[in-house]
Amino acid sequence: MSLNPFHTIGIGVTFSPNLKANVFEASRLAILFKSKLILIHVGEKSSEKTKKFKNLLEPFVTQSLDYEIVFKTGDPVNVILSVSEEKKVDLLILGALKQENFLKYYVGSIARKITRKAKCSVLLHINPSVERIPCNHVVVNGLKDPKTEKTIASAFYVANCLGSEKITIVEEITQDKRTVKVDDDKSLRKATIVKERLKLRETSRVNNIIKNIPEEHTQNIAIKSQPIFGTKGYSIGHYAQIARADLLIMNAPSKMTFWDRLFPHDIEHILTELPTDVLIIQ
Numbered sequence: 001m002s003l004n005p006f007h008t009i010g011i012g013v014t015f016s017p018n019l020k021a022n023v024f025e026a027s028r029l030a031i032l033f034k035s036k037l038i039l040i041h042v043g044e045k046s047s048e049k050t051k052k053f054k055n056l057l058e059p060f061v062t063q064s065l066d067y068e069i070v071f072k073t074g075d076p077v078n079v080i081l082s083v084s085e086e087k088k089v090d091l092l093i094l095g096a097l098k099q100e101n102f103l104k105y106y107v108g109s110i111a112r113k114i115t116r117k118a119k120c121s122v123l124l125h126i127n128p129s130v131e132r133i134p135c136n137h138v139v140v141n142g143l144k145d146p147k148t149e150k151t152i153a154s155a156f157y158v159a160n161c162l163g164s165e166k167i168t169i170v171e172e173i174t175q176d177k178r179t180v181k182v183d184d185d186k187s188l189r190k191a192t193i194v195k196e197r198l199k200l201r202e203t204s205r206v207n208n209i210i211k212n213i214p215e216e217h218t219q220n221i222a223i224k225s226q227p228i229f230g231t232k233g234y235s236i237g238h239y240a241q242i243a244r245a246d247l248l249i250m251n252a253p254s255k256m257t258f259w260d261r262l263f264p265h266d267i268e269h270i271l272t273e274l275p276t277d278v279l280i281i282q
Contacts, residue, residue: 005121005154005281010038010089012080012114013053020056021128022095027060028132029093029123030067032161037067038087042079045071077113084120092118095125115280121154121252124278135162139245139276141236142169142206142225147251149209151281155249156217158279166222168243169210170236171202173229199227245276252282 011026013019023039030037039053053069061067070087072079084092094111115122127133140155142148152169159167203225210218228235240248 004034005150005157006033006035006091008038008087008089009033009035009091009093010040010080010084010087010120011093011095012040012042012076012110014042015049015052018095018128021130022093022125023053023056024060024130025095025125025128026093027057027065027067029091031060031063031065033091035066035091037065038083038089039067039069040080040083041069041071042074042076043071044073076110077117080110080114081117084118089120091121091123093123093125095128116253119282121282122280124280126277133246135159135246136165137243137245138162138164138167138247138249139236139240139243140167140169140249141251142171142202142209143251144171144202144205145251147281149212151249151251152206152209153213153217154281156213156221158247158249159221160217162247164221164246166224168224168226168239168245169206170239171206171225171227172235173198173202173227202227240276247277247279249279249281252280 009026009030011022013023026037026039029035039057041049041053043049049071050069057065057067068087070083072083080092083089092114094114111124115124138155138159140152142152155167155169158164206225210223226239228239230238236250237248
């Protein structure tokens with residue numbers, strides 16, 4: 001059975017310098033995912049605003065883009081969240097350019113609050129572009145969690161739609177699972193054996209998940225399983241940075257207290273420091 005987790009895509013749009021890039025990115029994704037696009041503008045409706053949005057969308061309408069523009073006044077966080085629920089948005093895109101002066105306000109405040117409260121998946125787009133930038137390498141978490149199977153399946157769907165060449169599934173192994181006191185050659189050998197057994201166990205678990213993914217989503221993608229040792233969230237973020245990943249895909253936090261364990265720093269820090277887009281699967 002073919003998996004399509006994103007039937008409706010939403011994006012909050014403001015008349016900022018990156019408006020065109022954000023609209024183009026969202027429109028391309030909607031076409032690639034065969035989704036409906038909802039443009040959410042926090043503010044009063046006007047013929048001038050509507051015309052500007054339609055002009056930006058025109059190149060994609062010729063490619064059969066299905067879209068709707070929603071105008072609603074109120075608090076930006078509440079408006080975007082409420083419209084997303086009303087329109088049954090499956091994927092909410094939040095974007096900002098690193099160089100823009102309003103980054104701290106828009107990304108640090110609004111996007112962080114929306115990400116924590118959203119009931120749908122969220123794409124944190126830090127490098128929106130008018131011209132499409134290929135997404136060749138996707139990194140996805142493979143940690144042992146009830147949400148991981150869906151996250152990995154969604155990652156393959158996304159990678160397939162985007163024409164990605166490679167997926168790396170990172171299994172983060174925490175310190176407590178491999179604690180062996182090393183004080184001589186014998187204990188060093190024991191620690192090495194424990195480490196290798198953990199790697200094999202994690203890789204086997206991930207391979208069993210991959211077996212259940214539709215072949216059409218896996219056949220043209222190079223798949224790598226990468227166990228790493230360290231703190232959850234930080235380790236995979238560092239790996240994505242070193243591996244020059246184009247997209248990092250993560251499980252959504254199960255509850256608020258989990259967020260800080262997932263990302264030691266807040267969303268603003270992640271967006272400014274991590275050189276990749278982040279997709280959080282709900």
